[in-house]
Structures are given as C-alpha cells and as structure tokens.
Amino acid sequence: MLDKKFIYLFYCLLSFFKTTIHYIHTVYYVQTYISIYKINPYSFWIAECLFLIWNSLNDPLFAWLSDRYTSSIDNRLNNLTLCGPLLCLSSLLFWYPLVGINSSLLSLQLLLSLCLYDTFLTMIDLNYNSLLIDISLYKREILSSASVIGSALGSLTLFSSYLVWDSSNLRLFRIFVTILTILIMYGFLIVTQSMKQILYCDHAKSNQENISKGHIPTLWQFIWGISRHRNYLVFSLVNLIQVFHCHFNSNSIPLILNIFIPSSSSSLLSSILLGISFLLPHLSNIYFVYLCKSQSTYYVILGLFYVKLFFTLYLFIQGNNYTWLICLFLVSNRIFTEGICKLFDLIITDLIDEDQFMHQRISPLPALVFGTMTFLSKPGQTLAPIISSHLFYSIDKAQKGLFNKIVMIPIVCSLCQIILWNKFTLRGYRLTSIRSMLKHSNEQINI
Secondary structure, three states: OOOOOHHHHHHHHHHHHHHHHHHHHHHHHHHHHHHHOOOOHHHHHHHHHHHHHHHHHHHHHHHHHHHHHOOOHHHHHHHHHHHHHHHHHHHHOOOOOOOOOOOOOHHHHHHHHHHHHHHHHHHHHHHHHHHHHHOOOOOHHHHHHHHHHHHHHHHOHHHHHHHHOOOOOOHHHHHHHHHHHHHHHHHHHHHHHHHHHHHOOHHHHHHHHHHHHOOOOOHHHHHHHHOOOHHHHHHHHHHHHHHHHHHHHHHHHHHHHHHHOOOHHHHHHHHHHHHHHHHHHHHHHHHHHHHHHHHOHHHHHHHHHHHHHHHHHHHHHHOOOOHHHHHHHHHHHHHHHHHHHHHHHHHHHHHHHHHHHHOOOOOOOHHHHHHHHHHHHHHHHHHHHHHHHHHHHOOOOOHHHHHHHHHHHHHHHHHHHHHHHOOOOOOHHHHHHHHHHHHHHHHHHHO
8 A cells, every 4th residue: 555645746746747738738739720730710710619619518517427426536536547548649639630731621620639638638627626625634735736836847848849849840749749648648547546546545435425425416406506606606707817818828928939039049048938937837836825825815816916917017018129028928927827727726625615515515516616617717718719819810910019919918807807806705704614614514424
C-alpha cells in the first residue's frame, strides 16, 4: 500500500497531464486552422457555433450521470483512467488533417475534433474537480495548491512547443506533440491506478455508504433548485466573463506576438514570453491560495479584478509605443485572469456547501454543481476563438486599431465583474456559519 501522502503528488500530476494537453490545444488550434489550413472564416465560425451546442449540453448531462451513477471515488478514478488517454488521442486530430488543405471538409474535421476533445475533457474536469470534494480526508486548500503546481509544470511545455512551432512546416511540431501525447497517456494510466490503491480504504468505503443513502435529484429538479440560488447565478455570470477572457488571452497570444514582435530574431523572446505568460499565473496562484486563507477568497478575487482594470487602463493611456510595456501587459494580464480562474474552484466548493445546506442534502453534489457551472460558462469559451479569429482576419489593419481592441476587452470584462461581484453574498459570517453547520451535521452522520 502506498503512503497516503502521495495523494498530493498524484493529484498534482493529473493536473499536469490535463494542463499540458489543453494548453497546447488552446494556444495553437485557432492559428493552425486559420493561418495554416486556410479554413474559410465562415466555415470556422459555423463549426464553432455548432460546437457550442454540444459543448454546452454535455456538461450538465455528464455531471448528473456522474453524481447519480458513478459518484464513488473508485468510479471517478475509473473515468479518469479511460478518458485521460482518449483525450490525448482526440487532441492529435487537430494536428493531422484527414482531408486536403483548403478543403471545405476541414470544417467538418474541426467540428468533429472539437466535439470529441471536449467530451473527454468534460469528463476529466468533472471527475477531477469532484475529487476535491469527495476526498474528505484531505484539505481542499492543500489539494488546490497541488493542482496549481501541476498546472504550472504543465505550462512549461509551451517553452519548447513554441521553439518547434513553424507555421510553414508543422513536421517538428507534430513529432513533439505526438511523443508528448504518448507519454501523458501512460501517465494517466499509472497515476489513476496508484490513486485507487491509496483511496481504496475503509474511510473511503464509509463515505460512499453515506453518499448512497442520499437522495439524488433529477437533472430538472436540480436545475430548478439552482435557478433560485442567488449566489450561484451571480457567480455564473462572473465566471462566464472570466472564462471568455481566459480563453481569449490564450487564443490571441500568438497573434499579439506576431504583430507586435514580428521579426524572426525575436522567436526566442516570443517563446520565453509565451512560456512565462502561462507559467507565472500558476506560480502566483500558490501565493493567492495562501492569501485566501487569511484574507478570504472573495476579497482576493475582488482585489485582482481592480488590479487588472487599473493596469489595463494605464496601458491604454500609454498606447502601443512601448514593446516592453506590451510584453508586461501580456504576462500580467495572464496572471490576473488565470489566477482568478483557479481561485474560482474554491468559490465553487463554497457554492457546493451552500447548495447542500439550502436543500438539506445528506451529501453534496459536486459534479452537478461543477457541470452546470461549466454549462453556463461555455458560451464564453466559444466566443473567445471567434473574436480572436476575427483579429486574425484583421491582421492587415493598423497596429493601433488592433491594440485598442485587445486592450478594451479586459477593461470591459473587469468593470462588469466588479459590479457583479459586489452582489455575491457567500462570504464572511454567512460562509463561516454554513461551514460550521455542515461540519456538525457530518459529525452526527459519522456517529
């Protein structure tokens, strides 16, 4: 039997595997289809809009099935064992066109690739995030920190991926991605099986017995319940804006680097900036998670909203005359947006507690809450590549016009989020009281 302390390492590694695959997908697939495969812009937008339908529906559906039929820790790890390698295989479809370049069928391949990829990613996200709640032996903050460290390590692959990236010849990039994908496939299998050995114990079994006694609502009953959950609705709007901003940053970074640092001699600088912009948010998040313990997650997120707003306003006033300032903007904007996204997982765990308290559930429904939250944020994920692709097609326009568009997005997002976030009341005394009552209730159930 492995030492239980290894659970933090394995949770970190799962985050590393998922982040590595997803960051490469997010950063390069839009540019690949638009500037290399030369897909028609209208075909691209139609494929993204059709994908939005499946992308939105699968989250609450899979979440309900997960909590209703596979809510045990053992089953969640089985899902990760299956879906991890399938996610890796589906990601390769983006880099190997099955039809000729400029073919009208490219949009069908894009649609198929997106749907397959998102199906497995959704299953991984739901089961991975639910483990944060299900593994009651371990503290959420420590597991969250382990997840952040894994994401930081996963972002390091972007350094090397950008060095082998060549829009005129994808051969080296495809070799790099294929080898990396095979290694991660085996990693998923080894880590999930090791976690099963650790978590298959009397404590886990007793927890599952308690869960099985709880009433699992139908999907429509749950949706009706959260429609009256005020904090849930406020947070879902804030999260929608944040998901859009995070994905817009990821999709548009190669574009911004190509426009404002266009010379071939700057490829190393662009590689470093790309890697740092994905690495630093996770390193800074280790501090943000620590800060949340003393200052509360709510106020840390509110502070990040204000910092993001004021720094972007400063950049807007300075204009696009300073390359170093644009580079600093790229890195800092990623720190603020990704930092907030990672902290949102802690807010969702609080919403899960509030949902359990409001509806007097014997056990929480983590997958359903995560799934419906993702469902409500998916339009932002789809709008991001559409808008960033519009910037690609506007590449012949003046730098100043593109600069203004890029800068205005974080300004508008920050203003909307600050207004909404002040209406979120799950903080302070209310949050402390809910946690205390749930803890007392769980102690009575265990007795």
